[in-house]
Amino acid sequence: MARLARTAGLTDVQQEILSTVRDFVDKEIIPVATDLEHRDEYPQQIVDGLKELGLFGLMIPEEYGGLGESLLTYALCVEEIARGWMSVSGIINTHFIVAYMLKQHGTQEQKDHFLPRMAAGDVRGAFSMSEPGLGSDVSAITSKAVKDGDEYVLNGQKMWLTNGGTSSLVAVLVRSDEGHPEGTAPHKSMTTFLVEKEPGFGEVRPGLTIPGKIDKMGYKGVDTTELIMDGLRVPADRVLGGVTGRGFYQMMDGVEVGRVNVAARGCGVAQRAFELGVQYAQQRHTFGKPIAQHQAIQFKLAEMATKVEAAHAMMVNAARKKDSGERNDLEAGMAKYLASEYCKEVVEDAFRIHGGYGFSKEYEIERLYREAPMLLIGEGTAEIQKMIIGRRLLEEYRFQG
Numbered sequence: 001m002a003r004l005a006r007t008a009g010l011t012d013v014q015q016e017i018l019s020t021v022r023d024f025v026d027k028e029i030i031p032v033a034t035d036l037e038h039r040d041e042y043p044q045q046i047v048d049g050l051k052e053l054g055l056f057g058l059m060i061p062e063e064y065g066g067l068g069e070s071l072l073t074y075a076l077c078v079e080e081i082a083r084g085w086m087s088v089s090g091i092i093n094t095h096f097i098v099a100y101m102l103k104q105h106g107t108q109e110q111k112d113h114f115l116p117r118m119a120a121g122d123v124r125g126a127f128s129m130s131e132p133g134l135g136s137d138v139s140a141i142t143s144k145a146v147k148d149g150d151e152y153v154l155n156g157q158k159m160w161l162t163n164g165g166t167s168s169l170v171a172v173l174v175r176s177d178e179g180h181p182e183g184t185a186p187h188k189s190m191t192t193f194l195v196e197k198e199p200g201f202g203e204v205r206p207g208l209t210i211p212g213k214i215d216k217m218g219y220k221g222v223d224t225t226e227l228i229m230d231g232l233r234v235p236a237d238r239v240l241g242g243v244t245g246r247g248f249y250q251m252m253d254g255v256e257v258g259r260v261n262v263a264a265r266g267c268g269v270a271q272r273a274f275e276l277g278v279q280y281a282q283q284r285h286t287f288g289k290p291i292a293q294h295q296a297i298q299f300k301l302a303e304m305a306t307k308v309e310a311a312h313a314m315m316v317n318a319a320r321k322k323d324s325g326e327r328n329d330l331e332a333g334m335a336k337y338l339a340s341e342y343c344k345e346v347v348e349d350a351f352r353i354h355g356g357y358g359f360s361k362e363y364e365i366e367r368l369y370r371e372a373p374m375l376l377i378g379e380g381t382a383e384i385q386k387m388i389i390g391r392r393l394l395e396e397y398r399f400q401g
């Protein structure tokens with residue numbers, strides 16, 4: 001991108017990482033993304049390349065073999081990757097959330113056991129809150145863990161696990177009433193379990209089944225699955241942080257950084273849509289001139305570029321706030337909300353600029369058009385973001401009269 005979505009104040013290291021990732025995206029992702037997406041094919045070669053670049057360990061501390069980079073560096077890399085193909089950013093996102101949760105909340109033994117292999121990309125993470133009957137209302141989770149000696153027995157069904165098949169470690173949020181008397185608030189009786197499994201489909205561990213991939217309208221290539229627990233036995237030392245009842249807070253912490261990540265994806269997809277729109281508008285002629293010379297199309301380009309800039313600035317602000325150690329739920333909620341809505345609008349404008357060709361699978365914008373809506377839903381819908389934003393505003397601007 002020549003001019004849009006630049007970030008001031010980056011260190012030399014950040015700039016070097018970003019330019020390496022941008023180069024990788026231009027050479028290894030963009031040329032193959034649409035073909036792979038149409039075939040719903042897992043991008044193994046791209047994933048191997050990301051592994052080599054160390055991207056699976058980008059935010060994992062150096063003492064565990066990672067690069068120890070900030071949330072901002074991570075988000076800017078995600079923005080670049082999503083510009084190439086959103087599904088690839090989805091492959092690293094759940095991994096990143098699980099690694100972040102381990103770093104923040106894991107016991108020392110859990111960090112030592114998982115983080116070095118996660119940094120190398122040999123253990124890959126997925127996270128699982130949603131169930132067939134709920135997504136937004138996490139407090140309504142029905143999957144359950146019951147203590148049995150030194151183990152817990154887990155039962156229930158989970159839904160919408162991104163990387164459910166390809167991962168080997170799933171952070172699963174379930175209800176665990178043990179130690180929590182009847183009537184305990186739902187969010188205080190939930191526990192995150194670290195469930196290790198073989199990658200693949202079918203019964204991947206006794207009591208744990210990953211049925212096949214869910215057939216999706218977009219966001220293809222990356223696998224999204226259900227997860228069925230039927231008497232799944234998990235040792236007590238695989239409770240994240242070693243203490244039950246903290247799962248809800250741990251997951252919400254993970255989702256908060258995940259929201260910055262989804263905002264970054266929205267920025268990346270919108271940038272690509274702008275690039276495609278501005279190029280096409282200069283090539284296509286109607287009424288004797290390039291359509292870019294019609295004011296209506298120029299206005300569209302102006303609106304698209306303004307949205308790309310605004311979303312990028314909010315995403316960077318939310319990441320920097322978290323990196324400074326401050327609470328960023330308001331900024332992350334705003335960035336996720338705005339970036340996903342703007343992304344959908346910019347993609348639609350680029351689609352319109354393409355006229356009939358936008359409807360053809362030969363043009364990349366067709367893929368982006370099917371990808372953008374996922375950002376309106378994942379990591380909390382627009383309505384949920386507005387609830388978070390509204391609540392925080394009322395805390396900040398409490399009426400003192």
Ligand SMILES: Cc1cc2nc3c(=O)[nH]c(=O)nc-3n(C[C@H](O)[C@H](O)[C@H](O)COP(=O)(O)OP(=O)(O)OC[C@H]3O[C@@H](n4cnc5c(N)ncnc54)[C@H](O)[C@@H]3O)c2cc1C
Nearest residue numbers: 127128129130134135136160161162377378379380381383
């Ligand atoms: C491709 C894909 C990948 C996903 N990956 C994962 C994953 O890796 N892990 C995971 O745990 N989940 C994942 N999800 C699930 C995702 O987080 C949920 O779909 C999302 O949170 C919405 O939940 P829902 O689908 O149950 O919708 P619902 O919660 O049923 O909401 C339906 C509609 O009602 C609105 N609504 C709900 N409550 C309110 C309210 N109080 N006020 C106003 N409006 C409301 C919602 O905004 C929405 O418009 C994924 C989803 C998709 C589509």
